[in-house]
Amino acid sequence: MNRRSILIALAAAALLAAAAFMAVRVMMTPPDGLDLARSKASARGLYAVTIAPEKEPLEQGPLHSWILTLKTPDGAPVEGATIAVGGGMPQHGHGLPTQPQATAYLGDGRYRIEGVRFNMSGWWEFTFDIKAAAGDDRVVFNLAL
Amino acid sequence: MRKRLIPILLALAGLTACQPEEFTDAEKATIASLSLSALPPLPADTTNRVADDAAAAAFGATLFFERRLSRDGTVACATCHLVDRQFQDDRPRSVGLAMTDRRAMPLAGVARAPFLFWDGRKDSLWAQALGPLEDAREHGGTRAAYAHFVAATFRDRYERIFGPLPDLAGVPAAASPLGSDAESAAWEAMPDDKKREIDTVFANLGKAIAAFERTIVHQPTRFDRFADAVAAGKAPEGDAALSEQEVYGLRLFIGRANCVTCHNGPRFTDDHFHNTGVPPVDGLPDDTGRAAGAKKVLDDPFNCLGAYRDGSEEACGELRFMVSQGEELERAFKTPSLRGAAARPPYMHSGQIATLADVVDHYVRAPASVSGHSELKPLKLSDRERAALIAFLGTLAE
Numbered sequence A: 001m002n003r004r005s006i007l008i009a010l011a012a013a014a015l016l017a018a019a020a021f022m023a024v025r026v027m028m029t030p031p032d033g034l035d036l037a038r039s040k041a042s043a044r045g046l047y048a049v050t051i052a053p054e055k056e057p058l059e060q061g062p063l064h065s066w067i068l069t070l071k072t073p074d075g076a077p078v079e080g081a082t083i084a085v086g087g088g089m090p091q092h093g094h095g096l097p098t099q100p101q102a103t104a105y106l107g108d109g110r111y112r113i114e115g116v117r118f119n120m121s122g123w124w125e126f127t128f129d130i131k132a133a134a135g136d137d138r139v140v141f142n143l144a145l
Numbered sequence B: 001m002r003k004r005l006i007p008i009l010l011a012l013a014g015l016t017a018c019q020p021e022e023f024t025d026a027e028k029a030t031i032a033s034l035s036l037s038a039l040p041p042l043p044a045d046t047t048n049r050v051a052d053d054a055a056a057a058a059f060g061a062t063l064f065f066e067r068r069l070s071r072d073g074t075v076a077c078a079t080c081h082l083v084d085r086q087f088q089d090d091r092p093r094s095v096g097l098a099m100t101d102r103r104a105m106p107l108a109g110v111a112r113a114p115f116l117f118w119d120g121r122k123d124s125l126w127a128q129a130l131g132p133l134e135d136a137r138e139h140g141g142t143r144a145a146y147a148h149f150v151a152a153t154f155r156d157r158y159e160r161i162f163g164p165l166p167d168l169a170g171v172p173a174a175a176s177p178l179g180s181d182a183e184s185a186a187w188e189a190m191p192d193d194k195k196r197e198i199d200t201v202f203a204n205l206g207k208a209i210a211a212f213e214r215t216i217v218h219q220p221t222r223f224d225r226f227a228d229a230v231a232a233g234k235a236p237e238g239d240a241a242l243s244e245q246e247v248y249g250l251r252l253f254i255g256r257a258n259c260v261t262c263h264n265g266p267r268f269t270d271d272h273f274h275n276t277g278v279p280p281v282d283g284l285p286d287d288t289g290r291a292a293g294a295k296k297v298l299d300d301p302f303n304c305l306g307a308y309r310d311g312s313e314e315a316c317g318e319l320r321f322m323v324s325q326g327e328e329l330e331r332a333f334k335t336p337s338l339r340g341a342a343a344r345p346p347y348m349h350s351g352q353i354a355t356l357a358d359v360v361d362h363y364v365r366a367p368a369s370v371s372g373h374s375e376l377k378p379l380k381l382s383d384r385e386r387a388a389l390i391a392f393l394g395t396l397a398e
Helices: A003-028 B002-017 B025-033 B054-064 B125-134 B143-153 B155-162 B181-188 B192-213 B222-231 B244-254 B290-299 B313-320 B356-365 B383-394
Strands: A039-041 A048-053 A064-071 A082-089 A101-107 A110-116 A123-132 A135-144
Touching: A039 A135, A048 A123, A064 A123, A082 A101, A082 A110, A110 B313, B025 B222, B025 B244, B054 B155, B054 B192, B125 B143, B125 B192, B143 B155, B143 B181, B143 B192, B155 B192, B244 B383, B356 B383
Parallel strands: none
Antiparallel strands: A039 A048, A048 A064, A064 A110, A082 A123, A101 A110, A123 A135
């Protein structure tokens, strides 16, 4: 190798290292401009969904519950829905550490979601598959811890 | 010519390794979250009505050191959980009546863990204690034998805490559903209500031991003093100071090395299970970790949903909402606390890794798991960075 090719190789290696460094850095923090809204329309627009933790502030670590409020787009409470809960950390490629469930209907379109835990800080997806009279639909919320 | 490039290389490495003087607000918040001062008060354990009873804790301490609580009078909990060794035994794999398949876990702060053992096959401290007592390679005794022993030796202490012992006339000297063929047969031959009475005594021994274990806590370290100073906006001085190298290691730990994703909170554990590609030990039975542990805790008659829990089912959230199947459980093991870790090699669930340098090397390489998927991604760490990480871990052990 002559001097020039060594320098080029070095520069390339430094660039690669810097890129790897950035990649790891970026992986840790939620992406900029992530939609953190806690009220949304479901994917097909069948429902208006709002979620809120039973206790604020949201804490990393302890098992806790959320309240999901399910309405039609024109604001009527949706009763008798079956709600499957899922989610995970897109940047780490793993799911939720627990298997939360909708355990009670509290009236007025409100459902208790029990057994939620976030064991790491970062970007979490919180997904609800909803089956009710108007049809099947899904809504995905982003949380940044 | 090539030799002259080395200084350039070093300068390049120095550039990527440069550290700003001040922590960012996000770093400060993470550092504060790792301090023992951030630990909330120990929650009550309503599944154990004597969890915070002083007499029960004292009785539990006696039982913890009691060698007669074993098949041949040689093994106590303290055989593998040594008081002056962070309640562990410094061995790759523990030895009771025979060598076990796993490394003993230190016990400080253990009352805060939702699941016990490397695979989480127990969901309370009191249920956990019953495991080693009947394990053939640990204490090797039977619940019937323990009931007789307590009646003969500790009747008063037991009865002051738990009320009258059952009538043991007709209860075989050794009987347990988990014992030898003869001991299992003796157990099977017992009437159901007697079985239930013996199981209650057995669970109560666990509850006393758990009351004792609740008092085993982490002591503040140099890192905690440093973190508290940083959180208070003061300059860490004297016994709160960290060297430049240690601070650099801390930055890596909470930053680019990603350690804090799993080793988080004041105990440096997320209380969860992860496959980190730690290789199995040759010659041992296949160990799938949480995959097997999740099934075992669901089947355990002493689990939170079983008949021996005190208080209401409300307390059983961890069990009711636990993930019980799926690829992510395969070879996943509980994230161990890193407090004191620097002072207690070897490492990992079966002592697979001998030194901290080798542990860091494992994280740098991030080897694939023999089954399931390791959550680790390879790291780029220079020798200087590896040494800094290790130096930081040292601040958690003094």
